[in-house]
Amino acid sequence: MADIIFVSLGMVVLDEIRFPDGKVLCNVPGGSGLYSTLGARLAAKDATTSERIGCLVLAGSDFPDTVAETLRDWGITLRLQQVADRLSTRGLLQYQGINFKDQVFKYTTTPLQHTTADLADHPRILGSLAFYFLASPQDLEVSVSLLQVLRHHNSVPAQPLLVWEPAPASCRTELRNEHLRAAKLVDVYSPNHTELLAAFQLGNATPTIFDCNIIEDLALQILESGVGPDGQGAVVIRCGEHGSLAVSQSYSARWFPAFYDSTSSKVIDATGAGNSFLGALTVKLVEGAGLTEAVIMGLVAASFSIEQIGLPERAVTDGTETWNGVGVSSRVEEYQAKMKRLIGK
Template sequence: MDSLHFSTGPGTQIKFVSLGMVVLDKICFPNGKTLFDVPGGSGLYSTLGARIAATGTTETEEIGSVILAGRDFPASLQGVLRDWGLSLLFKMDPSRLSTRGLLQYKRPNFTGRPDFSLHNPSPPANPADLKGDPNLLRSTAFHFLASPQDLRKFVSSLMSLRAADGVLAQPLMVWEPAPASCTPENRDLQTCAAKLVDVYSPNHTEFLAIFEAPSTTAAAAAAIAPKTLGFDCSAIERHALRLVDRGVGPHGTGVVVIRSGEHGCLVASRSYPARWFPAFYDSNSPKVVDVTGAGNAFLGAFTVMLATAADLTEATITSSVVASLAIEQIGLPRKGISNDKTETWNGIDISSRIDEYRAKLAGVGGPVKGEKFRI
């Protein structure tokens, strides 16, 4: 396997690494139109979120990424990632093809869930992959997409590798449960694994499928959850607060973040009263094109903001804005430079959109002052 390094300088203090997947999607539309090699995957979109959140506040090379790629990985996508100025570790395996997804939309305008299947699947990046770049291994924050069982292995491996490298500091760890593991039979595993990380964040459908769906087999739960578990604000709050009471993180003082799409998100910890934040866009906004990857981008931004500013309100504000940029097009938003040399995404100065979101929060009586995160 060949390793290629870009942007990582000696001694760079990395502030974010995602141990997720990069997937090349084929998207099929009801009218027969098909798009190929559309970048996707939790690892890519969480890295995107961290990179956008870093605009104007963090050196871009402090956002790290490890990419496990096959021989057909597009050079154009590699170029896009290099243009973002990340600290990149590409691990190219010429013996296999890159992981690919197939999304088939049956209704126009992206309404309804698409049929999804994964092809040429490879395991997501894991801590052992970071041994090729000590700077990435020493990151101050990590994002995981994993089942409870895999999370335990990843956390143990990560801490062992860091200790062997002389890094004793505890990193900030954010866990996005793998959707397939969000079933009633995994309730105890989910609750126990949440004690290993600082932030636990499923989306609202996954969360309710774990704690609200009737106890049954995994297959049955997966079949009934999308049909029977709609958006229920009170149920989400009830189960989130119970989980907070049981304790998230090694000291029980971690955070529960329930990402709820057009309904916004719920943030709660023992020191932070449960608060709902609205989505930047209303559900009927014509600016919403494709919500794929928005939740991953939110968490990438949330992770890097929490690691740098330790402020739950500010992290959620920035992350909500970042998620809005991920859904304005199919695929990745465009990075650019304005006439006054300010970095833009989709032609937007992120600081101006953050101001717009603050105004929206004030209009609905939401929180506008920060609250420090304590673990």
């Protein structure tokens, strides 16, 4: 049986979404665990690869069968555990203003989330070649330490690839040193640009105008402090409509444009885009791709996440898989063509 190549320890959340016009959607699946797994699945080349994507879901007695069926349809290795006396993790997401850019979120049930300790009950998933974390610096350090202990006790060889998206609430200047310390434990450190500024822009107010020079300077400072156990890790800053920045000791800082321009009518809801980006990026890196290929796949995965409320629609016609009617490889080619046009200007 082939090794698992990706596991997310994020949550699956069932959202009630309320719109400014009074419209309400219920049981919309989301959460960092789901969207990062979606990104990993989008990066899968074929059915064999999709089976190597692990997904742990801790669900309550009310978890919808339709959501479980969707995950099984992706062909991933799903471990869904239902807790009979608990409700599933649910949230209320209220959109305000236009274009869904302003939103307020709160949990409406006590969150259910697998921890690193739970991996002991899933030996195959424990042996994954890569893990994605959405965590505070303190929680990340605990998780990585425990992961190492569990893998050692279970004779799991090799060091897994670790990708860390810092929890937004932990991105504060007073935790700057904690971020730098935790970044040394992972292979990829990836806040978005607002989280980066909140955690590292000492003594300055957050700028109202996006400044790529500030973003790049801060990323280089983090890299200089050290990312990864051997200092060879990467900093990837996700900047929404402004694209993404990637840099490592062996990879000069490079900016990548977003798949869609900010004015595109295809952009419906950016929720989960960053998680999807990192799931796809992780899979490409663990497969041996360089940062350029990995970031491109991340941006492509994010593009599928933002075209609708909730998850993109998967279909298979005559053996060909599409998401929202488009093949992933076709979209990669479309993005590469866009980059060539921009470089040619």
